[in-house]
Amino acid sequence: MGDRTVAEFYDDAGIEWSLRSVGMHLHPGAEDATVELARRAEACGMAAGGRILDVASALGAPARYLARRFGARVVCIDMDRRMHSRAVAVSRREGLANLVQPILARTEHLPLADGSIDAAWSQDALCHMDKEAVLRELARVLRPGAVFAFTDFVAHRGITAADLDRVRQLWAFPSLLTVPGYVAALARLGFEVLLAEDRTATVLATQPRQRIDDDLWWAEFAGRWGEAKAEAQREAGLAWFDIVRGGRGGYAMFIARR
Numbered sequence: 001m002g003d004r005t006v007a008e009f010y011d012d013a014g015i016e017w018s019l020r021s022v023g024m025h026l027h028p029g030a031e032d033a034t035v036e037l038a039r040r041a042e043a044c045g046m047a048a049g050g051r052i053l054d055v056a057s058a059l060g061a062p063a064r065y066l067a068r069r070f071g072a073r074v075v076c077i078d079m080d081r082r083m084h085s086r087a088v089a090v091s092r093r094e095g096l097a098n099l100v101q102p103i104l105a106r107t108e109h110l111p112l113a114d115g116s117i118d119a120a121w122s123q124d125a126l127c128h129m130d131k132e133a134v135l136r137e138l139a140r141v142l143r144p145g146a147v148f149a150f151t152d153f154v155a156h157r158g159i160t161a162a163d164l165d166r167v168r169q170l171w172a173f174p175s176l177l178t179v180p181g182y183v184a185a186l187a188r189l190g191f192e193v194l195l196a197e198d199r200t201a202t203v204l205a206t207q208p209r210q211r212i213d214d215d216l217w218w219a220e221f222a223g224r225w226g227e228a229k230a231e232a233q234r235e236a237g238l239a240w241f242d243i244v245r246g247g248r249g250g251y252a253m254f255i256a257r258r
């Protein structure tokens with residue numbers, strides 16, 4: 001089986017599936033996870049105003065939350081055209097076009113000047129990327145003293161080569177770091193790590209439960225996008241939860257200072 005690309009994972013059907021699970025905040029834990037990361041980032045010195053960079057901003061829901069909470073301008077970088085245009089449209093509709101600035105680009109090559117960003121943010125997206133390259137770019141564009149707050153899918157110690165193959169094929173994760181792996185990568189690039197916390201239990205407690213209309217929803221989904229697509233989404237969900245339930249993977253939160 002070939003690897004799924006990020007664009008294939010977040011095609012129209014993939015976005016519909018994600019929206020049903022978590023709404024416009026396209027990450028585990030939905031909006032509550034955004035609120036919690038902002039609270040922790042604030043406690044670690046993320047200040048009001050300035051320019052915040054959202055790394056892989058998708059539909060822009062966390063960016064709009066940050067713009068409102070911190071009264072900041074938020075530069076949203078995402079490489080996906082559909083995500084980008086929806087982020088533009090919703091931000092306009094919500095009267096935030098002056099604060100939220102979506103840019104279509106890859107995060108491994110940020111179209112931003114050295115030291116031009118006051119804080120950075122990312123929720124559950126570095127899993128799709130070349131993490132070293134993105135962290136290096138962040139070290140370049142953040143001004144000294146800037147806070148970088150992020151959450152991500154992580155590997156636990158017992159993860160197997162077969163698990164990593166499955167998440168590469170089904171979720172378009174080229175690699176997964178452990179919590180100590182992220183701490184080491186951040187430290188190598190000169191970041192001071194202020195927080196590195198495994199959040200697996202908390203995130204699991206907020207996962208959507210089975211719903212009464214699940215069967216109907218899947219039947220309609222398969223009718224719209226085809227059985228193969230429905231099966232691929234189901235398989236991805238089950239594969240990741242098998243890894244998490246087995247204690248071999250999970251979720252973590254990090255805050256670091258440049």
Ligand SMILES: C[S@@+](CC[C@H](N)C(=O)[O-])C[C@H]1O[C@@H](n2cnc3c(N)ncnc32)[C@H](O)[C@@H]1O
Binds near residue numbers: 010062080
């Ligand atoms: C899970 S979604 C991110 C969710 C978003 N942070 C949120 O919390 O709503 C993953 C996003 O990462 C974007 N992405 C993945 N790899 C990327 C890369 N190398 N450069 C830019 N965007 C990327 C995808 O297009 C997708 O929109």
